[in-house]
Amino acid sequence: MRLAIDAMGNDNGPYPILEGVRKYLARDKKSQIILVGHEDKIRPLLVETRLVDNDRVIIRHAPQVIEMEDKLSALREKRDSSIAKVVELVKTGEADAMVALGNTMAAVATTRMGLKHLEGVHRAGIAVPMPSVCGVCIVNDMGANINSKPKHLYTYGVMASSYSHYVLGVDNPRVGLLNVGEEEVKGSDILKDAFSLLKNAPINFIGNVEGGDIFNGKCDVVVCDGFVGNAVLKASEAVASTMGIILRNAIKSSWLSMLGAALAKPAFKQLKQAANYDQYGGAPLLGVNGVCIIGHGRSNSTAVMNALRVAHESVAHRLNEHIHEALCQTNFALNDN
Amino acid sequence: MRLAIDAMGNDNGPYPILEGVRKYLARDKKSQIILVGHEDKIRPLLVETRLVDNDRVIIRHAPQVIEMEDKLSALREKRDSSIAKVVELVKTGEADAMVALGNTMAAVATTRMGLKHLEGVHRAGIAVPMPSVCGVCIVNDMGANINSKPKHLYTYGVMASSYSHYVLGVDNPRVGLLNVGEEEVKGSDILKDAFSLLKNAPINFIGNVEGGDIFNGKCDVVVCDGFVGNAVLKASEAVASTMGIILRNAIKSSWLSMLGAALAKPAFKQLKQAANYDQYGGAPLLGVNGVCIIGHGRSNSTAVMNALRVAHESVAHRLNEHIHEALCQTNFALNDN
Numbered sequence: 001m002r003l004a005i006d007a008m009g010n011d012n013g014p015y016p017i018l019e020g021v022r023k024y025l026a027r028d029k030k031s032q033i034i035l036v037g038h039e040d041k042i043r044p045l046l047v048e049t050r051l052v053d054n055d056r057v058i059i060r061h062a063p064q065v066i067e068m069e070d071k072l073s074a075l076r077e078k079r080d081s082s083i084a085k086v087v088e089l090v091k092t093g094e095a096d097a098m099v100a101l102g103n104t105m106a107a108v109a110t111t112r113m114g115l116k117h118l119e120g121v122h123r124a125g126i127a128v129p130m131p132s133v134c135g136v137c138i139v140n141d142m143g144a145n146i147n148s149k150p151k152h153l154y155t156y157g158v159m160a161s162s163y164s165h166y167v168l169g170v171d172n173p174r175v176g177l178l179n180v181g182e183e184e185v186k187g188s189d190i191l192k193d194a195f196s197l198l199k200n201a202p203i204n205f206i207g208n209v210e211g212g213d214i215f216n217g218k219c220d221v222v223v224c225d226g227f228v229g230n231a232v233l234k235a236s237e238a239v240a241s242t243m244g245i246i247l248r249n250a251i252k253s254s255w256l257s258m259l260g261a262a263l264a265k266p267a268f269k270q271l272k273q274a275a276n277y278d279q280y281g282g283a284p285l286l287g288v289n290g291v292c293i294i295g296h297g298r299s300n301s302t303a304v305m306n307a308l309r310v311a312h313e314s315v316a317h318r319l320n321e322h323i324h325e326a327l328c329q330t331n332f333a334l335n336d337n
Numbered sequence: 338m339r340l341a342i343d344a345m346g347n348d349n350g351p352y353p354i355l356e357g358v359r360k361y362l363a364r365d366k367k368s369q370i371i372l373v374g375h376e377d378k379i380r381p382l383l384v385e386t387r388l389v390d391n392d393r394v395i396i397r398h399a400p401q402v403i404e405m406e407d408k409l410s411a412l413r414e415k416r417d418s419s420i421a422k423v424v425e426l427v428k429t430g431e432a433d434a435m436v437a438l439g440n441t442m443a444a445v446a447t448t449r450m451g452l453k454h455l456e457g458v459h460r461a462g463i464a465v466p467m468p469s470v471c472g473v474c475i476v477n478d479m480g481a482n483i484n485s486k487p488k489h490l491y492t493y494g495v496m497a498s499s500y501s502h503y504v505l506g507v508d509n510p511r512v513g514l515l516n517v518g519e520e521e522v523k524g525s526d527i528l529k530d531a532f533s534l535l536k537n538a539p540i541n542f543i544g545n546v547e548g549g550d551i552f553n554g555k556c557d558v559v560v561c562d563g564f565v566g567n568a569v570l571k572a573s574e575a576v577a578s579t580m581g582i583i584l585r586n587a588i589k590s591s592w593l594s595m596l597g598a599a600l601a602k603p604a605f606k607q608l609k610q611a612a613n614y615d616q617y618g619g620a621p622l623l624g625v626n627g628v629c630i631i632g633h634g635r636s637n638s639t640a641v642m643n644a645l646r647v648a649h650e651s652v653a654h655r656l657n658e659h660i661h662e663a664l665c666q667t668n669f670a671l672n673d674n
Contacts, residue, residue: 133583210567210568212572214572215575231515231517231548234548235569235572238548239573243608246611250605251601258601259600260597261601264595266593267584267590267598268584270584275583
């Protein structure tokens with residue numbers, strides 16, 4: 001298998017990406033990795049990351065980079081960007097899957113334009129794995145689309161259920177629809193219609209859920225429009241980091257607390273581990289005609305390694321075929337209205 | 338001043354409410370409190386809470402209670418409920434303000450029906466104070482309304498700005514519109530129109546903000562539709578409590594960690610205090626023709642005391658007059674379309 005990765009999409013330069021590739025190749029003894037980006041910036045790091053002379057590592061030169069602060073209009077101006085090249089490799093079949101890092105919206109737009117959607121899907125969604133008390137909960141969509149219609153919400157649910165099952169190995173994933181209450185009659189007309197569609201979908205739909213159910217272990221997949229998904233993601237990250245800041249400052253204010261915190265360090269480490277996004281391997285852009293995993297611009301080498309791992313798993317377990325089969329079972333999603 | 342409180346709306350019975358009333362009356366030497374609920378359940382607790390023979394405490398009998406699990410249809414069946422009576426007291430002018438606890442949606446519906454809306458307001462919003470790194474951020478609306486139109490979002494912003502300034506004492510509150518990015522062109526047409534209205538409102542509108550900005554101190558007021566507000570509130574509470582559970586379990590797993598946590602107890606206490614909703618005094622239902630503060634069904638006596646305090650402040654600082662004045666400055670909100 002060949003996996004293409006945008007080597008320029010990290011806030012800290014290509015090093016963590018190359019280091020992640022090295023870690024990945026140490027585990028997967030067969031795959032090849034195509035590093036896409038500016039050759040002059042990648043090649044000098046090969047020695048340091050012990051990837052030099054590794055015939056499973058291929059470099060593809062791309063002279064331009066979409067920066068984090070670039071607007072979507074930059075996609076037109078930078079046609080030779082690393083992300084455009086990565087998408088091209090999947091489109092032509094030179095790569096079996098891609099990993100994008102950095103500017104999420106640019107990655108989403110480029111991938112959609114290049115790979116197009118799977119049959120029966122009209123909007124690809126960013127399915128973000130969130131830590132929950134019983135492992136991980138996939139929230140789809142986390143910001144690729146606003147104003148989602150019932151059929152879009154329906155496909156988010158079917159696609160994320162397939163991902164949870166075939167890639168994350170969850171048995172019969174419980175899928176909930178994000179709403180303001182649990183009763184079927186709750187929410188807007190769009191949500192009521194989405195509820196009906198999901199109820200008849202070939203998935204384990206458990207009905208309406210609330211924002212807290214992402215984290216409390218009640219479900220494995222939460223379906224929502226990208227607007228609310230984005231707000232929930234950003235708010236949740238901020239709550240976690242604000243709590244960390246307050247606690248850290250409070251601990252620093254007395255030497256007794258500092259001693260206590262030192263003794264309780266393994267417990268803090270456990271908490272950090274539970275809230276650690278690195279192990280989940282990025283967020284798949286579900287619904288495009290190919291496999292695309294999107295990682296954070298701040299990804300460390302472990303996160304990069306895991307993004308490559310879930311990209312590999314998605315291909316190996318024929319994720320998109322399963323999504324297509326599930327959508328075919330209820331043919332209404334194939335209509336374009 | 339006379340404040341009416343639903344004495345039946347607490348998950349743990351009337352005791353925490355009466356205890357909260359006692360604490361409140363110890364600070365406010367002039368006001369009277371009308372305890373509304375079943376006399377047989379309130380009266381026996383007066384001795385215990387040292388409220389017996391206090392001529393500033395009045396009991397109004399209401400034979401029925403809207404329970405937490407009651408649906409809105411129960412409002413029609415239980416016309417003699419404590420919450421209906423509380424609203425009636427404000428409507429007739431016997432009370433200057435009300436505090437409702439327990440079933441939030443029942444409180445919202447009863448209050449709207451009884452008090453109606455302020456001129457220029459078409460939808461009252463629940464304005465919930467959330468802890469932020471620089472104090473408190475008011476999020477309006479937190480779940481009273483879904484499918485909010487631009488003019489509703491506009492009024493949520495104006496009303497919450499007035500509350501932040503006149504009741505919480507924030508100087509020139511910074512008001513943000515919750516969106517998926519900061520640029521003016523972001524989001525749905527509804528949000529773009531709301532942005533234009535808020536930009537011309539007599540408030541300190543700082544533009545679009547994201548979910549994380551509720552907590553990081555960037556703004557004092559966040560405007561959003563009740564659907565997303567509700568999801569963000571529930572998710573944030575769940576993140577905080579899940580982090581607490583994971584950390585507690587991790588600490589319990591080793592005696593060294595337990596010793597460390599004991600030493601660092603003041604730091605944990607500081608964190609708990611920062612995340613403590615009790616001190617904020619509940620959430621005002623902004624936009625009804627009267628003052629209504631809604632508290633949690635799990636409110637302790639401190640939360641009850643503070644709910645009474647902000648109810649008092651809202652009346653004393655003529656909150657609704659200020660809201661009306663602000664809305665009059667931009668007369669489009671007064672149109673009913």
